[in-house]
Amino acid sequence: DIQMTQSPSTLSASVGDRVTITCRASQSISDWLAWFQKKPGKAPNLLIFKASSLQSGIPSRFSGSGSGTEFTLTISGLQPDDFATYYCQHYSRSSWTFGQGTKVEIK
């Protein structure tokens, strides 16, 4: 089974900061990777699919990059609404795996 590992687990940042979260796959997954934002009591929200494609309605300050085994989610200019937990997820025809999550908190 493919394992997804995110780093860091927690990130302290201020409004306006540029934030980068890393997700590593235990083997190559091409670009079959999504990023979600999760807030307490709310459903997860798809931000990025196919590693770098921005979901409709998501602000352009969110961007994704990478392929193979290493991926990044970047938030350029952190906004108050962005403090949340972020998950990467590998998807394929028969396997779906989430990373353990990265909590972005206020410094």
Next chain:
Amino acid sequence: QMQLLESGGGVVQPGRSLRLSCAVSGFTFRSYGIHWVRQAPGKGLEWVAVISYDGSKTYYADSVKGRLTVSRDNSKDTAYLQMNSLRTEDTAVYYCAKEFTGFWLGDAFDLWGQGTTVIVSS
């Protein structure tokens, strides 16, 4: 407006059963694969199961294989998660989610329900 709505959660004793439902509206249910994902208290997201758009394919996480069964009724625009032999570690908020691309299996999840809470406790 596209939406998914889970129901059926509650408090149940270990070893007992529960059936969750995921009712959808605003899109052509029969065209999309439906996943179940859970989040235990204080933990991250865990993928649980999926059923293909036509019900011909199902896949499960190892942690639930043999105990949880996913199904769908395309005439009722509803998916189900039958949960048998429940364990305390099944305690979680359960979400259903729709795949992005129709007539496919193996895509990102572009729409989620708000979740239903299952508590397994004696």
